[in-house]
Amino acid sequence: MRGAALLGVAGIALAFTYSTSTGVDSNGVFExxxxxxxxxxxxxDWSSVNPAVLASTYSGPAIATAFTKNGSDAFSGGQTKDIVDTSSWKWSTTSSPGKDTLTNAYAAAYNVPRADDHVNPNHLVIYFGADRFDNSGAAQLGFWFFTKKTTLTSNGFSPAHSVGDILVLVNFTTGGSLTNVQVLKWVGSGGDQRGGTLNSLTNAASACSIGSGSVATACATTNQSGPTQLYWSYTPKSGTPGIAPLNSFFEGGIDLTALLGSSECIASFMAETRSSPSVDATLQDFVGPKDFNVCGISVGKVCNGATTNATGDGYVYSYYGFVKNSPFGSANGVSVSDRYQSGKDSNGNPIYTQGPVYALGDLAPGAKVYFPAGLTFDQGGNPIGGDTFSSIVSGATNTVTATSTTPNINSVNVTATCPALQVSPSLSITKTCSVCLAQPTNPGPVVTEVTFGGTVCNTGNDELTGVTVTDNHPNASVTVTSTTLAKGACTAYTGSYIPQSLPITVYETDGITSLGLGFSDQTTASATSALGGTVTPQQSNTASCTICPAGKCAP
Ligand SMILES: [Ca+2]
Ligand SMILES: [Ca+2]
Ligand SMILES: [Ca+2]
Structure with a gap:
């Protein structure tokens, strides 16, 4: 039987349908x-994204989120500049000036479908923000999006820059009313900035204008109209904890796919403050780097069927699953490991068993691949059947973990709960009887003995145990050959009794009902369902066994 399909999906969120406006400030993705x-x-907005990030329960449409608090660290050394490779950056535990000290930084990435873009139908749109300790003075902020996972070493940064690392410079002047956003790409050499390491993708005054229907590929804004509440731990230099004073909260967005003309994977995020708006400014404070993986795989699993096993003392479930890759980069060496709930221990705790491992190979951007191999699909595109596993648990769970070697951080798992199968135990019983003469004690009188027998069959879908047969004569003894019956199995039973009277009975010969001397018998079979179902005791037919057919010795 096919049970209800129960689906579990884990990993990156699926693409959402947003506004038809394309601007990062008016596409309906982020405020x-x-x-x-x-x-x-x-x-x-960040009130939805950041608290959930801290609690690790974010389930919104973002494909990646990052939130990072400032530590007691800041840049140090004269060569720590954006135009210089990260391998030459230095940091120490010295503090930076209050106005250049960040308190928190955050980012969120979205997959925004763009039906109007036939080259890149999925745009990687990244939003970023930060709050600062002291609002005195202009703010020159930088946000790095590294394509490789970037971490601090004892006094520096690792690894060196990769071509494609993205820097967003946001400069607020005149109380935030003038906002310039420059997006640069690390090229190593040949770039259009001093030293040639960076190439400018856009550089313009670009204050966000929400709901404007704009086509901005980059913009930024600040709380320039007054204090505003933050929804995470924040204490300003002066003022109320949790409230960002004027020009202390910053946010912006970039459509990276539009700026690059293609998409790429981002792995780490970092925010910084800078001594001036110029690209070669000395860097001050930093927050991060923090993992921010916009590429990766998601995994789904469906337990699509349940039946009882061959003997009927357990269940067999069928399942299939899929791995879907993000649209922004390849996933290589994808492997899926299956683990299922096979039973329960004596305390009722689940026992798990390792199932198959599915090697799915490399997945192109946006690819979706099903497992196991060789699935067939119905007209609706849904897989039929799948692999199976055995369990004694009704409604067992089945967990699958998917990993990829690149992006090497990627390990996602999901648990599907299989449909609980309703067992329908049932049995049948037949009966015949005969009469003979017996001498219970010797010497002693010869008496009439009724012997009977028949068959009990398991006609349900689970195993039956404790099979017993009783006869409606109180002094009858009954023997059942096998007290356990697998699905579809039958067993014989026999019994006998010495009647205490000689009743007139109704019997049938060649379709003619007559009266005679004899005995009528009925037996009842009972059993227990191995899988917890309810067994209705079953009565046999009434067997008539005469000793004197009509007309021969009737009274
Ligand atoms: Ca808002
Ligand atoms: Ca906002
Ligand atoms: Ca909203």
Whole structure:
């Protein structure tokens, strides 16, 4: 039987349908409105994203999120500049000036479908933000999006820059009313900035204008109209904890796919403060780096069938699953490991068993591959059947973990709960009887003895145990050959009794009902369902066994 399909999916979120406006501030994805509250404006805001990130329970549409608090660290050394490779950056536990000290930084990435873009139908759109300790003075902020996982070493950064690392410079002047956003790509050499390491993708005054229907590929904004509440731990230099004073909260967004003309994978995020708006400014404070994986695989699993096993003392479940890759990069060496709930221990705790490992190879951007191999699909495109596993648990769970070698951080798992199968135990019983003469004691009188027998069959879908047969004569003794019956199995039983009277009985010969001397018998079979179902005791037919057919010795 096919049970209800129960689906589990884990990993990156699926693409959502957003506004037809393409601007990062008007596409309905995120509120670049100078506050952190997710209000009625279409799209999320940091109040939805950040607290959930801290609790690791974010389930919104973002494909990646990052939130990082500032530590007691800052850049140090004269060569620590954006135009210089990360391998030459230095940091120490010295503090930076208050106005250049960040308190928190955050980012969220979205897969935004773009039906109008036939070359890149999925755009990687990244939103970022930060809050600072002291709002005195202009703010020159930088946000790095590294293509390789980047971490701190004892006093530096690792690894060196990769071509494709993205830097967003946001400069707020005149109280935040003038906002310039420059997006640069690390090219190592040949770039259009001093030293040639960086190439500018865009550089323009670009204050976000939410709901404007803009086509901005990059913009930023701040709380320039007054204090605003933050929804995470934040204490300003002066003012109320949790409230960002004027020009202390910053947010922005970039459509990376539009800026690059293609998409790429980002692995780490970092925010920084800078001594001036110029690209070669000395760097001050930093927050991060923090893992921010916009590429990766998601995994889904469906337990699509349940039946009882051959003997009927357990269940067999069927399942299939799939791995889907993000649209922004390849996933290589994808492997899926299956683990299922096979039983319960004496305390009722689940026992798990390792199942198959499925090697799925490399997945192109956006690819989706099913497992096991060789599935067939119905007209609706849904897989039929799958692999099976055995369990004694009704409604067992089945967990699958998918990993890929690149992006090498990627390990996602999901648990599907199989449908609980309703067992329908049942049995049948037949009976015949005969009469003979017996001498229970010798010497002693010769008496009439009724012997009977028949067959009990398991006609349900699970095993039956404790099979017993009783006869409606109180002094009858009954023997059942086998007290355990697998699905579809039958067993014989026999019994006998010495009647205490000689009743007139109704019997049938060649379709003619007559009266005679004899005995009528009925037996009842009972059993227990191995899988917890309810067994209704079954009565046999009434067997008539005469000793004197009509007309021969009737009274
Ligand atoms: Ca906002
Ligand atoms: Ca808002
Ligand atoms: Ca909203």
């Amino acid at each position: 670049l409105d100078g506050n952190a509250l997710d209000d009625t404006t279409p799209g999320e």
